[in-house]
Amino acid sequence: MPRLQGVDIPTDRPTAVSLTYLYGVGPKTARELCLKAGVDPVARARELTEDEVARLAALLDKDYTVEGQLRRQVTQNISRLRDIACYRGIRHRRGLPVRGQRTKTNARTRKGPKKTVAGKKGVKDLR
Structure with missing residues (x-):
């Protein structure tokens, strides 16, 4: 191989x-x-x-420029966007679609599986 x-x-x-x-x-x-x-x-x-x-x-x-070098360049670009806190950087940080895709549908292609958010408690049963 x-x-x-x-x-x-x-x-x-x-x-x-x-x-x-x-x-x-x-x-x-x-x-x-x-x-x-x-x-x-x-x-x-x-x-x-x-x-x-x-x-x-x-x-x-x-x-x-392929493999490791290219991956490092892409990672550096994303971290730069996060550091300057532009719109795309905020979307990357939150794990939301970056390039204008809709979020109101049930599609989970970019967002991935649902993530639980710490600090939110469910509704208690009032019986």
């Missing part, structure tokens, strides 16, 4: 599809990588030679 940027890419898929398992690499970037490295994008990832894997790794290190 080839390993790039600390991630095992699947061997049973075409190389261009396997590269999309890296954070920050989409279909277009994966095809560009294959062309620049001289790798057949349709060939299975298990058919890659050590030399081809090394060329892909070198290209990723040199020309692209």
Whole structure:
């Protein structure tokens, strides 16, 4: 199983599809990588030679921001928004939708499962 940027890419898929398992690499970037490295994008990832894997790794290190570096940049941007207390930062802090999605529906896609809030007591039974 080839390993790039600390991630095992699947061997049973075409190389261009396997590269999309890296954070920050989409279909277009994966095809560009294959062309620049001289790798057949349709060939299975298990058919890659050590030399081809090394060329892909070198290209990723040199020309692209992926995996750990990209995750750190995204985290820094979110923490910056939280620190300056702008609208988006407040939404991140509260765990609410950031980009204008509605919150009045039953959808829990962004909000996740219901979180209990400390300090709120339920209505007592008055029998």
